[in-house]
Amino acid sequence: MSELHFPWIEISILVPLLGTVWIQLLGDRENILRHAIAICSLTLVLTIGELIDFVSIGSFEAHDHWLLLDWLFHRDVFVVDELSAFQLPLVALIFLVTVMSTLRTKAPRFSLKLTLISECLMLATFSCRSSWMLIALLIASTVPPYLELRKRKRCTRIYVLHMAISAALLPVGYGWLSAVDQTSSAILIPGALLTVAALIRSGIFPFHLWMTDLFEKATFGTAILFSTPLVGAYAVMRLVLPIAPSWALQSIAVLSLVTAVYAGSMALIQREARRMFCFLFLSQSALVLAGLELVTPIGLTGALCLWLSVGLSLTGFGITLRCIEARISRVALADYHGLYRQMPMLAGFFLLTGLAAIGFPATVGFVGMELLIEGAVDVYPFVGTMVVIAAALCGITVLSAYFRIFTGHPTRTVVPMHARPAERIAVLMLTLLILGGGLVPQPGVASRYHAAKELTRLRQSYPGNADGNVAAEKGAGTNGTGLVSRRR
Amino acid sequence: MNPLEVLFQFLGTTVLASPAVLLAVLGLSSLINRPLSESTIARLTQGAVLCSLLPAIVILAIMLGTGIRHVPIELGNWVMLPEEQFHFHLKFVFDRLSIPFLMLSCVLCGVVGAFTRRYLHREEGYGRFFLYYAMFFCGMVLSSLASTIEALFVGWEMVGLSSALLVAYFHDRTNPVRNGQRVWSIYRLSDAAFLIAAITMHHLTGRGDFGGLMSSGIWPEGTAAITSSQALMVGSLLLVAAAGKSALFPFSGWLPRAMEGPTPSSAIFYGALSVHLGAFLLLRLSPIIEASLTLRLMVITLGIVSAVCGGIMSRVQNDVKVSLAYASLTQVGIIVVEIGLGMKYLALIHIMGHASLRTMQLLRAPTLLRDYSDLENKIGTRLPRDSWVGASFLPPRAQRWCYRFGFERGFMDIALDKWVVQPFVRFFRWCDAVERRATDALSNEASRESDQAELHPEDFKSAA
Numbered sequence A: 001m002s003e004l005h006f007p008w009i010e011i012s013i014l015v016p017l018l019g020t021v022w023i024q025l026l027g028d029r030e031n032i033l034r035h036a037i038a039i040c041s042l043t044l045v046l047t048i049g050e051l052i053d054f055v056s057i058g059s060f061e062a063h064d065h066w067l068l069l070d071w072l073f074h075r076d077v078f079v080v081d082e083l084s085a086f087q088l089p090l091v092a093l094i095f096l097v098t099v100m101s102t103l104r105t106k107a108p109r110f111s112l113k114l115t116l117i118s119e120c121l122m123l124a125t126f127s128c129r130s131s132w133m134l135i136a137l138l139i140a141s142t143v144p145p146y147l148e149l150r151k152r153k154r155c156t157r158i159y160v161l162h163m164a165i166s167a168a169l170l171p172v173g174y175g176w177l178s179a180v181d182q183t184s185s186a187i188l189i190p191g192a193l194l195t196v197a198a199l200i201r202s203g204i205f206p207f208h209l210w211m212t213d214l215f216e217k218a219t220f221g222t223a224i225l226f227s228t229p230l231v232g233a234y235a236v237m238r239l240v241l242p243i244a245p246s247w248a249l250q251s252i253a254v255l256s257l258v259t260a261v262y263a264g265s266m267a268l269i270q271r272e273a274r275r276m277f278c279f280l281f282l283s284q285s286a287l288v289l290a291g292l293e294l295v296t297p298i299g300l301t302g303a304l305c306l307w308l309s310v311g312l313s314l315t316g317f318g319i320t321l322r323c324i325e326a327r328i329s330r331v332a333l334a335d336y337h338g339l340y341r342q343m344p345m346l347a348g349f350f351l352l353t354g355l356a357a358i359g360f361p362a363t364v365g366f367v368g369m370e371l372l373i374e375g376a377v378d379v380y381p382f383v384g385t386m387v388v389i390a391a392a393l394c395g396i397t398v399l400s401a402y403f404r405i406f407t408g409h410p411t412r413t414v415v416p417m418h419a420r421p422a423e424r425i426a427v428l429m430l431t432l433l434i435l436g437g438g439l440v441p442q443p444g445v446a447s448r449y450h451a452a453k454e455l456t457r458l459r460q461s462y463p464g465n466a467d468g469n470v471a472a473e474k475g476a477g478t479n480g481t482g483l484v485s486r487r488r
Numbered sequence B: 001m002n003p004l005e006v007l008f009q010f011l012g013t014t015v016l017a018s019p020a021v022l023l024a025v026l027g028l029s030s031l032i033n034r035p036l037s038e039s040t041i042a043r044l045t046q047g048a049v050l051c052s053l054l055p056a057i058v059i060l061a062i063m064l065g066t067g068i069r070h071v072p073i074e075l076g077n078w079v080m081l082p083e084e085q086f087h088f089h090l091k092f093v094f095d096r097l098s099i100p101f102l103m104l105s106c107v108l109c110g111v112v113g114a115f116t117r118r119y120l121h122r123e124e125g126y127g128r129f130f131l132y133y134a135m136f137f138c139g140m141v142l143s144s145l146a147s148t149i150e151a152l153f154v155g156w157e158m159v160g161l162s163s164a165l166l167v168a169y170f171h172d173r174t175n176p177v178r179n180g181q182r183v184w185s186i187y188r189l190s191d192a193a194f195l196i197a198a199i200t201m202h203h204l205t206g207r208g209d210f211g212g213l214m215s216s217g218i219w220p221e222g223t224a225a226i227t228s229s230q231a232l233m234v235g236s237l238l239l240v241a242a243a244g245k246s247a248l249f250p251f252s253g254w255l256p257r258a259m260e261g262p263t264p265s266s267a268i269f270y271g272a273l274s275v276h277l278g279a280f281l282l283l284r285l286s287p288i289i290e291a292s293l294t295l296r297l298m299v300i301t302l303g304i305v306s307a308v309c310g311g312i313m314s315r316v317q318n319d320v321k322v323s324l325a326y327a328s329l330t331q332v333g334i335i336v337v338e339i340g341l342g343m344k345y346l347a348l349i350h351i352m353g354h355a356s357l358r359t360m361q362l363l364r365a366p367t368l369l370r371d372y373s374d375l376e377n378k379i380g381t382r383l384p385r386d387s388w389v390g391a392s393f394l395p396p397r398a399q400r401w402c403y404r405f406g407f408e409r410g411f412m413d414i415a416l417d418k419w420v421v422q423p424f425v426r427f428f429r430w431c432d433a434v435e436r437r438a439t440d441a442l443s444n445e446a447s448r449e450s451d452q453a454e455l456h457p458e459d460f461k462s463a464a
Helices: A008-026 A032-057 A068-073 A087-100 A112-127 A131-140 A143-151 A157-179 A185-202 A209-217 A220-227 A231-240 A246-269 A273-292 A297-328 A344-357 A364-379 A381-406 A421-439 A442-461 A466-476 B003-031 B038-066 B098-119 B126-145 B149-167 B174-205 B228-245 B254-258 B263-284 B286-290 B293-315 B320-340 B344-379 B389-393 B396-407 B409-443
Strands: A061-063 A079-081 B071-081 B086-094
Touching: A008 A032, A008 A079, A008 A087, A008 A112, A032 A061, A032 A087, A032 A112, A087 A112, A087 A220, A087 A297, A087 A421, A112 A131, A112 A143, A112 A220, A112 A231, A131 A157, A131 A231, A143 A157, A143 A209, A143 A220, A157 A185, A157 A209, A157 A231, A157 B409, A185 A231, A185 A246, A185 A273, A209 A220, A209 A273, A209 B409, A220 A273, A220 A297, A231 A273, A246 A273, A246 A364, A246 A381, A246 B409, A273 A297, A273 A364, A273 A381, A297 A344, A297 A364, A297 A421, A297 A442, A344 A364, A344 A381, A344 A421, A344 B003, A364 A381, A364 A421, A364 B086, A364 B174, A381 B174, A442 B071, B003 B038, B003 B071, B003 B086, B003 B126, B038 B086, B038 B098, B038 B126, B086 B098, B086 B126, B086 B149, B098 B126, B098 B263, B098 B344, B126 B149, B126 B263, B149 B174, B149 B254, B149 B263, B174 B228, B174 B254, B228 B263, B228 B286, B228 B293, B254 B263, B254 B320, B263 B286, B263 B320, B263 B344, B286 B293, B286 B320, B293 B320, B293 B396, B293 B409, B320 B344, B396 B409
Parallel strands: none
Antiparallel strands: A061 A079, B071 B086
C-alpha cells in the first residue's frame, strides 16, 4: 500500500480532538468562536493537504507516514482511498462553514465542544477501512447529538430508538456475517440486518422519523452537521455494497427512490423551513443512495458526484436558512417574509445552493444528476423517471421557499440583517466550489469514475457475488443502451 | 480544418460566448454585492446582443454565398468517460431552423433591452432585471443553436428559471410572486416530461445529437430513427413538454399570470420568444412527429383546441396585456397545427412574424391605452367598438357559455387545482398527519416544535 508524505489522516483527526481540549481550557471566553473557526480551518487545510498528497501519489489507497496508531495497535486503522479522499475535505468544509456561520449570540446554544468531537468522529469514520472500527465509530458519532438533545431538555426517545436499533443491528449483522460461509445463502440474514441498520441511519422511508425529529429538536447546526456528510451512505458503501446480491441492491434502490419522491412531495407541503429542508435533504440523499445501489460504474459515478453536490449545496442551503433563523427565529413558509432587500447576498446564495441541489445546469449537481439518471435507466427505465420526478418536485420546493422567504412586502427590523464577514466568506467559499464544480466538472467526474470502478471491482471480487458481476458487467458493458449522453 | 471552418468556429463561438459572458459579469457583480451602474449594464447588454447578432449575420451571409446549409460548431466534450462511451458533447449547429430563431432572439432581445433601459430607469430592481434577462438571452441562444438534446435542455432550463423569476420581478407584492411560482411549477413539469422523453430517446437510439435521432438528412429533411409506436411514446412526452412551455391547452393558465412581470419581459418572454419555444422544440423534432400518424393527429388537435380557447379567452379579457397574451396563444395554437400538418417553413415564418408583431404590440400597449383615453376625452365619447359578427349566429345560451368560459380562462387553472394540486396536497397532508401521530406517540408528547413558528398565512381565497 502506498504511503502519504505526512501523517495527514491522523493529525487531521487529532486536531479537532485537541481543539476540544483547548476550548475546554479556554472556558466561556468571548472569542471562543474564533478559536473554533481556527481549529476547523486548520483541519480543512490538513484534509486538503491529504487530498493533494493522495492525488499526487496516484494510488487507489494510501496510509499515513509515521503511523502512530500502527505503532500502538500493530494494524492500519486509518486509510485514505479514492472513495473517501474527496469526502474528508468535504466533511471538514461542512464543519468549517457551519461554525463560521454561527452568530456569536447563538454560540452558547450550539456546543462548539460537541461539534469538534463530532468532526473528529466523522473524519475518523470516513478514514476508516476496518469494518469493526467503522461500526464502533458509526455508533460513537450518534452520541454528540444525543448529548445536545439531553442538554436542551428535549425528548430523545425517537432518536434513541432509531439509533439504538441501528447500533444493535450493525455489530450483530457484521458478527453474524463473519461467522457464516460467504458464498452460501446464509449471508442473506446478516446482510439484511446490516442493510436495515444502514437504511435507518440514512433515514430511508419508513425509517426517517428520527431525522425529522432531530431537525425539530436539536440545534439547526447540529442537525446539518449530523446529516449532510451522509454517513449512512458511507456505511452502505463500506458494509452493504460489497456483500449484498444484485436483486437486494435493486430493491433497496427502489426503496430509496420511493423515499426521494415521497420526501420531495412532503417538502412541498411543509409550512416551516427546517422541516422543508429536512425533507429536501432526505429526497436528495435518497437519490445518492439509489445511485450507490445501482452498482454500475455510471450509476456509482453519478451517486459519488451527487454526494459531493449534496454535501456542498445542501450545507449551503442549510446554513443560509440557519442564518435567517438566527435573526427572525423559526421561518414559517406560510408567510412571505420579504427579506431580499435586507439580505440580497444570502438571497442569491439561497437560490444558487437550492438550484445546485436539484442539479440545475452549470452547478455542481448537474452532471451528477445526469450520470445518475443514465445509470438508473441502465438498470430499469422506470427508475430514471422516478429520479426526474423527484428532482422536479424538489425544484418546485426550492423556488417556493425562496419566494416565501425573500419576497413579499419587506418589514423593518431593528437587528442588522445583512451577512456578517464570516458568513460572507463561508458563502463565497461554497459558491466558488458549486460554480467551479459545475463549470469544470471533468476532473471531479473522472476521479469519481475511477473510484466507482474500484468499488465495482471490490464488489466483483467478493466471493458470494457471482450475480453481482453480471449486473455490473451489464451496466458497464459496451452493449448497454445509453440515455442522457451516451453515444456509440 | 480549412480556413472557412476556422472562421465558422470563431464566429459560432463568439455567438455562444457573448451571452454567457454577459451572464457571468452581471451574476458575479450581483453575487459579490457590487452593483454596476445602469449605463454600464445597458452598454454591456447592447454589446453582448451585438456580439451575438453580427457574427450570426456573417455566418448566414457566408452560408448563403457558399451554399453551405449546415454548420456544426464543436466545442468539445464538457464531460467525458471514454470507457463508458459517455460524452456530454457541446455541439451546436447553424442550420435553416436555428439561424432564423437565433436572429429573432437577438433582435427582439436587443429591442427589449433598449426599451427597458428607459422603462426601468431608476427602478430598484434594474440590475436584477438585466441579470434575469441575461440568463434568458443565454438560454435562448443555447436552445436555438443546440445540436444535442442535453444542450437544448440546458437552454430550456435557463429560459424557464429566468421567466419564473421575471414574472415575480415586482416581488414586494405577493400576486406576482405567486404567479411566478405557478409558472415555475408548470415549467418544472414540462422539464420533467422533456427529460423523460430525452432519456427514452437515448434509450431507443443510443444517440444524443439530433443528427443521430434523424437517421438521414439535415433539418427539415431528416427521418426519425425510431419506429412509429416509439415515436408516439416519445412524441407524447415532447408534446407535454411543448404544451407546458408554450402555454398550450391545458397549461394556458400561466400565460396571463406571466403578464404580472414588467412590460418588456412580458413582451419578449411570454408574447414573443418563450411562448414559441415549445413550438420550436416540435419543429426541431418534427421528423419524430411525422413518424406517427396518431401523434400528428394529437399535435393538430392540441393546436386547434389551444387556438380556439385562446381566441375565446382573448376576446373577453379586461386587461390589454392578458388579452394580447391569449391572442398569442391563438397564434401559437395555429403554429402547432401547421407543424402537425408538416408545413415547417410556414410555421417558422409564422413564428418570426408573430413574435415581432406581438413584441411591438405589447411594448406599445401601455401608451396605446393612454392615446385612446386622450382621443376619447377629445371627442367626448367612447370610441366605437365592433363586436365579432360570428357571435350573433350562436344561440344566446352558447354566447353566455363562451363568455363565461373565456372570462374564467377556460377553467384550466381551476381544473388543475381541483384535479391535480388538491389531491396531491391532501394526500401528503394526510401523510404528514400520520407522521405527526407516529412521532407524538413515540415521544409521548407533542413532538413538533415547528408548530410554534408564528404563521400568518395569507388569505388564499382572495388570491387571483
